[in-house]
Amino acid sequence: PFAANKQHKQTRRRQKVGASDKPGVLEEAVAKIETYKGSDYNSRRSALDYLEKILARWAMAARTINSSAHSFPENPWQTPRVTLVSIGSFRLGVHRKTSDLDVLAIAPPSCTRKDFFTSLVDMLKSDPLIDQVHPIPTAYTPVIKFLLKGFQIDMLFARVDNPSKLLAFQRQRVSPLVTTQLVSSTPRVEYIIDDRDLVGLDEAGVRSMNGARVCQMLQEMVPDYKAFTTVLKAVKEWAHQSGIYSNVLGFLGGINWAILVAWVCKNHPRASTSNLLEIFFRVFASWKWANPVILQPIQQAPPEGVVELPAWNPDVNPRDGLHIMPIITPAYPSMNSSYNVGFPQLRSIQNEMILACNHLRKHKNDFAALFKPSDFFSRHEHFVQVTIRATSRQDFVEWFRLVESRLRVLITDLETEQVHAWPFARFFDRSYDSDGNCLGQGKTKDENAIHESLFFIALRFADEVDTIDMRFAPSAFLHNVNSWSNRVSGMDLSLKHITSSELPTFVHPKLDLTPSAKSNDSK
Ligand code: 3AT
Ligand code: MN
Numbered sequence: 326p327f328a329a330n331k332q333h334k335q336t337r338r339r340q341k342v343g344a345s346d347k348p349g350v351l352e353e354a355v356a357k358i359e360t361y362k363g364s365d366y367n368s369r370r371s372a373l374d375y376l377e378k379i380l381a382r383w384a385m386a387a388r389t390i391n392s393s394a395h396s397f398p399e400n401p402w403q404t405p406r407v408t409l410v411s412i413g414s415f416r417l418g419v420h421r422k423t424s425d426l427d428v429l430a431i432a433p434p435s436c437t438r439k440d441f442f443t444s445l446v447d448m449l450k451s452d453p454l455i456d457q458v459h460p461i462p463t464a465y466t467p468v469i470k471f472l473l474k475g476f477q478i479d480m481l482f483a484r485v486d487n488p489s490k491l492l493a494f495q496r497q498r499v500s501p502l503v504t505t506q507l508v509s510s511t512p513r514v515e516y517i518i519d520d521r522d523l524v525g526l527d528e529a530g531v532r533s534m535n536g537a538r539v540c541q542m543l544q545e546m547v548p549d550y551k552a553f554t555t556v557l558k559a560v561k562e563w564a565h566q567s568g569i570y571s572n573v574l575g576f577l578g579g580i581n582w583a584i585l586v587a588w589v590c591k592n593h594p595r596a597s598t599s600n601l602l603e604i605f606f607r608v609f610a611s612w613k614w615a616n617p618v619i620l621q622p623i624q625q626a627p628p629e630g631v632v633e634l635p636a637w638n639p640d641v642n643p644r645d646g647l648h649i650m651p652i653i654t655p656a657y658p659s660m661n662s663s664y665n666v667g668f669p670q671l672r673s674i675q676n677e678m679i680l681a682c683n684h685l686r687k688h689k690n691d692f693a694a695l696f697k698p699s700d701f702f703s704r705h706e707h708f709v710q711v712t713i714r715a716t717s718r719q720d721f722v723e724w725f726r727l728v729e730s731r732l733r734v735l736i737t738d739l740e741t742e743q744v745h746a747w748p749f750a751r752f753f754d755r756s757y758d759s760d761g762n763c764l765g766q767g768k769t770k771d772e773n774a775i776h777e778s779l780f781f782i783a784l785r786f787a788d789e790v791d792t793i794d795m796r797f798a799p800s801a802f803l804h805n806v807n808s809w810s811n812r813v814s815g816m817d818l819s820l821k822h823i824t825s826s827e828l829p830t831f832v833h834p835k836l837d838l839t840p841s842a843k844s845n846d847s848k
């Protein structure tokens with residue numbers, strides 16, 4: 326680690342000498358982005374501390390229950406502790422104000438995954454500060470989702486097979502390389518998980534641990550961590566504004582963008598941050614998909630003693646060969662983190678990258694323009710407007726989650742040779758009272774208000790198209806979603822075709838009234 330540290334410093338020095346750009350231009354632009362301003366580090370930290378206490382209570386209770394049925398080789402005098410490790414954007418130090426908090430609970434042998442999804446879920450449901458508990462035990466990576474002190478939490482679970490291993494986690498093993506790199510952006514000391522820690526875990530456990538391992542590997546692999554986070558923050562903001570940030574809608578999410586940025590950093594260790602961002606757009610605007618983006622050679626065989634799992638390999642697994650935009654995770658077993666991406670979404674992502682690339686070519690270092698709201702709604706003429714509605718907040722939360730998870734199907738079905746679908750990854754939320762008066766935009770907390778969310782997919786027709794019957798996709802989608810078994814009255818969904826003149830005014834970006842923008846508008 327110390328050798329690596331030295332090398333790290335040298336890279337930095339070289340970078341200063343060799344940099345052709347004015348240093349710090351991108352840093353300045355990123356510092357102005359509202360969504361990263363005013364670190365809410367402490368409130369997130371205190372939410373995690375609170376959660377850690379609940380987990381401690383749960384672990385005590387679970388041991389009492391389980392010890393009568395099984396015997397676990399645990400020291401009865403020692404309190405079983407659950408270790409909470411943060412992963413995702415909070416761990417990387419690139420979270421936005423609206424980002425969720427992703428955590429991994431590493432539990433002692435006396436706490437099983439079954440307990441996690443039963444007794445712990447009950448505890449969470451009865452906690453006064455916790456809301457909207459949503460366990461998904463059958464997911465590829467099982468997770469409990471809930472709201473704690475206003476933060477959306479995604480909690481994964483791994484159970485270690487012997488108590489001494491857990492103690493090792495609790496001793497805060499920290500690599501010196503990671504601490505030095507993180508000191509300025511992520512103050513929290515984190516646990517380091519290596520291959521040996523996967524021994525004895527089941528499949529879902531390995532995949533859950535990998536949430537943490539992927540973050541860790543990205544942190545260790547990039548030559549200049551600060552530069553990585555600056556570029557990643559810029560990319561995330563640009564992707565949000567461009568309507569292409571969302572895993573569930575078939576675009577790219579946090580982990581995908583992080584891997585792409587790490588790839589650029591790793592392959593261009595001497596570039597300045599401004600250069601790195603330009604290279605990012607240039608490289609991925611013309612990337613020949615479905616060639617995969619791979620950070621390091623894919624390890625096909627498991628580390629010694631670790632359960633064998635399929636690693637991404639289109640030669641062996643034909644389904645892997647169907648992925649159109651493979652972005653491969655580095656930790657064993659490597660997977661494609663973007664298997665959800667569809668053709669319309671890929672086209673949008675590439676189009677936005679080309680626009681960004683051209684913009685920077687014409688206006689060198691004008692990064693602020695990349696962080697402005699997209700003019701998506703002025704670019705297109707025809708739209709499908711999806712309206713998701715429910716008559717209470719609780720119903721809305723569940724209904725929205727269901728509809729959102731199925732919108733990818735609608736997007737795929739709308740796309741044909743004659744019609745291209747251009748989905749925009751953003752929801753416009755409003756709430757109303759029973760007389761139809763608007764109570765406000767954005768998510769409101771009013772329990773009994775009518776909640777509504779709008780989503781738009783632009784349509785582009787081929788030149789030869791005169792009239793076209795497009796009823797199939799919307800009616801199939803309505804049928805599919807409306808037959809959901811948990812649907813109750815008041816949960817409504819409607820789709821309609823509108824032209825740009827019928828768009829609600831609030832979809833257009835608010836006019837920027839700063840003097841320079843005014844003079845641009847009047848042209
Ligand atoms: P946000 O700031 O929350 O948007 P993030 O980096 O935290 O970005 P997510 O919350 O989507 O991203 O994911 C958190 C972690 O969960 C990252 C990764 O370890 C794991 N994960 C999520 N989606 C995938 C995926 N498709 N493939 C592999 N790992 C994933
Ligand atoms: Mn996250």
Ligand code: MN
Binds near residue numbers: 413425426427479
């Ligand atoms: Mn998440």
